[in-house]
Amino acid sequence: MLIDNGRNRERLLRQLQIYSFMVYDTLLYLDAYPDSKEALQTYNKYKSLESKAMAEYESKYGPVTAPQVTDSWEWTQGPWPWQLDKEGK
Template identity: 35%
Template sequence: MNKTMPPEFYKLMEDIQAVDFVLVELSLYLDTHPDDYEAVQQFNYYVKQSKELKKQYEKQFGPLKEYGASYSTYPWSWDDVPWPWQI
């Protein structure tokens, strides 16, 4: 199954991946520097960014997460967009 998606799809996926990468790195840093106020502020900023990007993605392209973490449109639309390893 090779689906071609509009350029906005790929841009949004790239933005989500970049922000989530920053969150992983900040989480690891904060595990060893829990009192770094500025890092905590950055972490919270990127959490908000991640949620907003994922909300935008789901509004435009459908569910991003499985097992009840994302709503689905009707009819079931889980396979309407390419899987991450297909892009």
């Protein structure tokens, strides 16, 4: 696991949260308007960005969803999402 001052981790996490949000909000919209080509395009665009951001984040900071085939178990390693670091950040 890469060691840094936490800023890079936070930056990548924020990017992932932004893409995931776009995916989720568009998914809700598509539930009601499945024929919207514009919404489908938006969904596909952000789903692909989310996958890339997820892969990058997970490769550096451990699994966000249950791990793929793995030879080391990092799933339970903190920080969990509600926890702050020692300086309260």
